[in-house]
Amino acid sequence: MKTVRFFTLCLTLATAAHARIIYVDDDANAPGDGRSWQTAYKYLQDALADASDGDEVHVAQGIYTPDRGATVTTGDRKAAFRWNRAVIVRGGYAGLGEPDPNERDISRYQTILSGDLxxxxxxxxxxxxxxxxPSRAENSYHVVGPCGTETELDGxxxxxGNSNGIGSMPGVGTYGAGVYVGPETVRNCTVTRNSAWWAGGVWGVRNLMNCTIMGNVASDSGGGGHWWGREYVYHVTDCTFSGNSGKVGGGGM
Ligand SMILES: [Ca+2]
Ligand SMILES: [Ca+2]
Incomplete structure (x- = not known):
């Protein structure tokens, strides 16, 4: 019994020791290795591909599109920021060129995930x-998601996002232009100017906390967002929904 416990403890320590911070800054030289701000990944997709359970990705102010990086094709509308590992992705860092690159202020150092390819x-x-x-014809179907459990997006x-694909069931290209099925937790984010058939802003996010959902639209229902499925429990906490439109119903949600 003692042997088993000792083994478990070692495994826990090994996992904790492995956790690291991976740095991303759109002002970095491509491709980067993510080990420091000075050698940050230029593309967020490269950091997501590199991250393991327990890691944090720190992203500096700038604009990031999901079609850039080693694992995706430039201009691919189907590319989205997705990850399945238990990784927290945080924006709002000052990054390269600032006195303290680690300073974090999500308003001052706005970090934008954009489907405007x-x-x-x-x-x-x-x-x-x-x-x-017409200026949105080449935009991403989804900016973020789907993502696995224990994933988090912050700041x-x-x-x-422009989910103008064809279909009548929840699926790629029609639902959840801003965030489509996860991350499990989305906090301190502003979701704005996304459009979809259903759920312009967010679709099926388990925990939406301290977010602003503003100026999104659905050609059917749920301009700001849509939550579906009685087998799930969803939490929407301290969020503002404003100026969203649903052409058939549910402008806000
Ligand atoms: Ca930057
Ligand atoms: Ca565009």
Missing amino acids: SANDVDVNDPCDLLTH FVITG
């Missing part, structure tokens, strides 16, 4: 116009 999106006054505006702006 060609960086050509035009601002619209009415979120409903997001559904058809980002998530924008520019």
Whole structure:
């Protein structure tokens, strides 16, 4: 019995020792190795591919699109930020060129996950116009997700998703343009200017905490978000929903 306990303890220590911080900054030289701010990964996808259970990914201010990195194809609308390991991904760091790269302020050091792959999106006054505006034709179907359990996203702006695919069931390309099925926890994020058939902003996020869901649209229902399935428990805590539109119903959620 004692032997078994000792083995368990060793395994726990080994796991804890392995956990590390992986750094990402869009101002870094590509590709980087993520071991420090000075050698940060340029692309968030490369950090997600590198991360193991217990690691944290720290992302500096800047704009990140899901179609850039070694594991994805530039311009691929189907690419999204996805991970299955128990990894927390945090934005809002000062990063390269700042006196203290580790300083964190999610308002001052805005860290944007954007589906606008060609960086050509035009601002619209009415979120409903997001559904058809030609500047969004090449945008990602989903910006983030699906992700596994024990995944967390903290301190980002998530924008520019356009789930205008064909289909009538929850699936790739039609539901959840900003966040599609996870991360399990999304906190301190602003989800804005995403458009979908259903669930413009977020679809099926288990724990949505201290987030602002603003100016998203669905051509059917759930402009801000949609939660589905009586077998699941969802928590939406301290969140603001404003200016979202559902053309059939459920503008906010
Ligand atoms: Ca940067
Ligand atoms: Ca675009």
